[in-house]
Amino acid sequence: MTELYLALDTATDVPSLALGTAEAPGGEVRIPSRRDLSREIEHVVGRLLAAHGADVGDLTGVVVADGPGSFTGLRIGIAFAKGLCRARSLPLLTASSLLGAARAAARGSGVALAEYDALRGDVYRAAYRFTPGSVEVLLPPALARAGSPISLPPGYACATAEHASAASLLRLAHLSGGPQALADPAAWEPTYGRPAEAEARYRARGGLRVGGADAQTTASVSGNDSSGARPRMAARPLLPADLDRVAAIERVAFTDPWSRRSFEELLDQPQVHGVAVDGDDGALAGYALFSIVAGEGEILNLAVDPAARRRGLASRLLDTVLDRMREARTTSVFLEVRQSNLAAIRLYAGVGFRSVSLRRAYYRNPTEHAVTMALELTSKAARKG
Numbered sequence: 001m002t003e004l005y006l007a008l009d010t011a012t013d014v015p016s017l018a019l020g021t022a023e024a025p026g027g028e029v030r031i032p033s034r035r036d037l038s039r040e041i042e043h044v045v046g047r048l049l050a051a052h053g054a055d056v057g058d059l060t061g062v063v064v065a066d067g068p069g070s071f072t073g074l075r076i077g078i079a080f081a082k083g084l085c086r087a088r089s090l091p092l093l094t095a096s097s098l099l100g101a102a103r104a105a106a107r108g109s110g111v112a113l114a115e116y117d118a119l120r121g122d123v124y125r126a127a128y129r130f131t132p133g134s135v136e137v138l139l140p141p142a143l144a145r146a147g148s149p150i151s152l153p154p155g156y157a158c159a160t161a162e163h164a165s166a167a168s169l170l171r172l173a174h175l176s177g178g179p180q181a182l183a184d185p186a187a188w189e190p191t192y193g194r195p196a197e198a199e200a201r202y203r204a205r206g207g208l209r210v211g212g213a214d215a216q217t218t219a220s221v222s223g224n225d226s227s228g229a230r231p232r233m234a235a236r237p238l239l240p241a242d243l244d245r246v247a248a249i250e251r252v253a254f255t256d257p258w259s260r261r262s263f264e265e266l267l268d269q270p271q272v273h274g275v276a277v278d279g280d281d282g283a284l285a286g287y288a289l290f291s292i293v294a295g296e297g298e299i300l301n302l303a304v305d306p307a308a309r310r311r312g313l314a315s316r317l318l319d320t321v322l323d324r325m326r327e328a329r330t331t332s333v334f335l336e337v338r339q340s341n342l343a344a345i346r347l348y349a350g351v352g353f354r355s356v357s358l359r360r361a362y363y364r365n366p367t368e369h370a371v372t373m374a375l376e377l378t379s380k381a382a383r384k385g
Helices: 034-052 073-088 098-104 166-172 197-204 241-251 261-268 313-327 343-350 380-384
Strands: 007-008 015-022 027-029 061-065 094-095 110-117 122-131 136-143 156-158 274-278 283-292 296-304 334-336 354-363 368-376
Touching: 007 034, 007 073, 007 122, 007 166, 015 034, 015 061, 015 166, 027 034, 034 073, 034 166, 061 073, 061 166, 061 368, 073 094, 073 283, 094 098, 098 136, 098 156, 098 166, 241 261, 241 283, 241 296, 241 354, 261 283, 283 313, 313 343, 334 343, 334 354, 343 354, 343 368
Parallel strands: 007 061, 061 094, 110 156, 296 334
Antiparallel strands: 007 015, 015 027, 110 122, 122 136, 274 283, 283 296, 334 368, 354 368
8 A cells, every 4th residue: 555644844934834745745735824824734634535535544653843943934844744744543643844955955865955044144954875775974963154164076956945845755755764752742842943041941840841933923011010910991893993092003013013914914813812801991901822733832912001000900811811711721832932921931930830941132122031921721720729
């Protein structure tokens, strides 16, 4: 029986999925924007299977790129792959996205160097030698300075993120030294990018899985909102009619605000939800957006009108978001916040979030590091016990 594999490479700005065999990768679909990935991934898999005249039960396994790359892209792709493999008892195979890109550039044989932009003058770099039946690692995936010297045989091919493709991962499936099957897919996490010392220490202590958003996230609150006072108005769903007011608050709350259109596009995605709180005058005073994908939650944006701060509104929004996530059986929650936003960091730490990594030069206007925070979510009853 022919071995039929689904492959996903969601590490780069243009995610791709492919279905086929190692010898005949078949069709590949590229999703034009990472923003559309969570909304499109299941539909794309369905179309690939239909075009092949197959269904999920015909799959032999799933091959997924394990990074380096974006938090959001990798987490969505890998969460989908893990869920599919768990539901269907399929093996999950992984390989570096750099390996897939190098395979595409080498066109089947020879030496290839793969480099992805890692920002701040750095690149993710790896080099491989391909033969018809095997792949050999010459330079293991690592962070390096762009333009730093390397020693490779002359005439090697060069690959960039544009070469990354799910079809290339499929072509690697039969090679010695290619994608490796995971013994424990549930416990495995990909290579998101620059690991911070804090993340390494936290992992060593058996801490949370580390994730975060690669889109412009602003899970931040300026000013101290930890007075403990509760507003009279309960949180409510965020409505399309609120977006003019949301955009106005966004412009005064953040130095690098989202546009009204960004909110519209996010709220159009089924996995994204919004909540709002009104002030004493009945006008919207704060809002939060969050997403839930495959049991993992992410707080995308949380803001309070500067004129309405120090009234407990941010705490009410955060409590509501976490309650909604518990209702959806979410197990882990992630967010990112400017390193200088100590008020927001205190707010999140107050409900159990812990800093697990640092994303360097992540924010703009001004350029600043982002702190990735994570929370292992439990029921309210468990917390009280």
